[in-house]
Amino acid sequence: MNDGSVLPEDVLRDAPSYTPRAHELADLELLLSGAYAPLTGFLGRADLTALRRRGRLADGTPWPVGVTCEVPAEIGAALDLDDPLRRTVVLTDPEGAPVAAVEVHDAWPTSERMYAIGGTVRRMGDGGHGPFQRLRRTPEEVKALLPPGRVLGVIADRPLHRPQLAQIAHAARTLAAHLLIIIPVTGPGPDGLPPEALVRAVFAARDRMPPATIVAVPLMPRSDEMRDALLRARVATAYGVTHVLSTGDMLSGAGLRVLVPRELAYDNRDGQWRWRDDIPPRNRRLAMTSAEVEDLLDRGFPLPEWHTPPAVAKELSRVRPPRRHRGLVVFFTGFSGSGKSTIARGLADSLRESGERTITFLDGDVVRRELSAGLGFSRADRDRNVRRIGWVAAEVARHRGMSIACPIAPYADARAAVRAMATEAGAGFVLVHVATPLEVCERRDRKGLYARARAGQLRGMTGVDDPYEEPTDAELTLDTTDLTVTEAIDVVLAYLVETGWVEPNMK
Numbered sequence: 001m002n003d004g005s006v007l008p009e010d011v012l013r014d015a016p017s018y019t020p021r022a023h024e025l026a027d028l029e030l031l032l033s034g035a036y037a038p039l040t041g042f043l044g045r046a047d048l049t050a051l052r053r054r055g056r057l058a059d060g061t062p063w064p065v066g067v068t069c070e071v072p073a074e075i076g077a078a079l080d081l082d083d084p085l086r087r088t089v090v091l092t093d094p095e096g097a098p099v100a101a102v103e104v105h106d107a108w109p110t111s112e113r114m115y116a117i118g119g120t121v122r123r124m125g126d127g128g129h130g131p132f133q134r135l136r137r138t139p140e141e142v143k144a145l146l147p148p149g150r151v152l153g154v155i156a157d158r159p160l161h162r163p164q165l166a167q168i169a170h171a172a173r174t175l176a177a178h179l180l181i182i183i184p185v186t187g188p189g190p191d192g193l194p195p196e197a198l199v200r201a202v203f204a205a206r207d208r209m210p211p212a213t214i215v216a217v218p219l220m221p222r223s224d225e226m227r228d229a230l231l232r233a234r235v236a237t238a239y240g241v242t243h244v245l246s247t248g249d250m251l252s253g254a255g256l257r258v259l260v261p262r263e264l265a266y267d268n269r270d271g272q273w274r275w276r277d278d279i280p281p282r283n284r285r286l287a288m289t290s291a292e293v294e295d296l297l298d299r300g301f302p303l304p305e306w307h308t309p310p311a312v313a314k315e316l317s318r319v320r321p322p323r324r325h326r327g328l329v330v331f332f333t334g335f336s337g338s339g340k341s342t343i344a345r346g347l348a349d350s351l352r353e354s355g356e357r358t359i360t361f362l363d364g365d366v367v368r369r370e371l372s373a374g375l376g377f378s379r380a381d382r383d384r385n386v387r388r389i390g391w392v393a394a395e396v397a398r399h400r401g402m403s404i405a406c407p408i409a410p411y412a413d414a415r416a417a418v419r420a421m422a423t424e425a426g427a428g429f430v431l432v433h434v435a436t437p438l439e440v441c442e443r444r445d446r447k448g449l450y451a452r453a454r455a456g457q458l459r460g461m462t463g464v465d466d467p468y469e470e471p472t473d474a475e476l477t478l479d480t481t482d483l484t485v486t487e488a489i490d491v492v493l494a495y496l497v498e499t500g501w502v503e504p505n506m507k
Contacts, residue, residue, distance in 0.1 A: 012101055012124070016075045017090040024069045026186040026218040028091060028100055031067070032123050033138040035217065035238045042069045044106030044118030064230035065222055068116050069102070076107045076115020089117060090124065098124040131196040132185070135216035142180070142215050143240040150177035152259075153241030155219075155232055157189045159201040159316060161308045163287040165208045166273035167261040171245050172210040175259075179212035180241055184219040187424060191290055194426050197319035204311040215239065233258075263287075266306055298323045298500055319426065323500035324356075327397030327427035329390075330492070331418060332406040333471060334434030335463050336449055337441035339480035339488065341365075343434065344406035346489040351402065356503055360396045362389050364407035377460035383414040390418030397427030402501075410468040419473075428501060432492060433474035438463045440481050 046058040080086040106118035185195035222228040265276040266285040300322030303313040332340040348361040375381040393403035422429040442450040453461035
């Protein structure tokens, strides 16, 4: 990864620093570990252009996806690519500790606020932190542990139930291969499990597997499933995998041979998993879907032993308790005067009466005063305010409390970020759009804000001279034009009861 040159200490000390987004930090770790070989850094424009046109880097090397990093415009614009002393950016982790230095060879604006940078990365600091660091080995470390011969790779981005374990055992036995389990550990997986919970669930199934080496890799899924599958194949090859067991979206690449398993079913005659077509229909039980597993967990029912090993079921029930015992963020959004704060406060009061859950109420005005003092009403400041609310709400929910928030939250991106925070915390998220029409809100105008905005005395008023992006992903939509506060609260409570977040006697 390093060409042998060393950046002077004064360059590193004076270089600008920035904490990249989660997927960029994941890519950075894979670059530093050698899992993205032959890449040695973030790609520049020449490589990205060649990749879009031909699926190859500028030098002709096949590569599936763009690996890029963005920094604020004030950092990118100040770089001098011709001056070795002024073209370095230090990338830090979320706590501000240096992770790597990028010696930038290309930089260009991607928006008014951000620049992309391309260049070689060099490790700084003592490595990563967090759970299961002992499993985050480099490809060279893992390959040193593997026995000679074939290596069967499995990308375990979901818990391993009995049908998957039977497929793995059959493939390893057929190939006479050593098993390498690769666990993606960046953000929640497809089943919404936090990465540390996924690792525990995989280890809970270890006694049901052939002898295996297990490694945790910061693979974050891309939006393009085909390119994502090709990238996974690349990374698996870097770790010494010769054959990979398909998970349904894995494609061959980088010299790998892909095994596509036949569908298994449970044979109730002797309790074995066999090829589906080899079992008479009356004796056949198909594997449960992820949705069926989640539904049982959400309702507090045990996972059946014929499908899930008890140790795995125990781990899953621990990390995904019934919804009524799990953290939840209820997030109201709507115009000023729509009724969202009144409904949210009434909901909080009703839930507190039961004593069933710990309730944290985050009113938009109170948060502005106590948590976001000094922020204005520009788009950036509004987003920052909503994200702060979301972070607090998600932390409450992480510890199985229920947080109720009611900012205006006019922008879809900020609301999506709050939903992602709740998901990452292992909590539920319910978006309630209080869709009272603007003209009704203006007639109410209890604070006189609309009148001042229409008179030109107030700038940045949502619905007047600042946009409101209506949600397309709300779990509930309320129009309080003809609803009383009590009726609106009852609608929200009914939804929470029906979806299992609160006990039925709350309705």
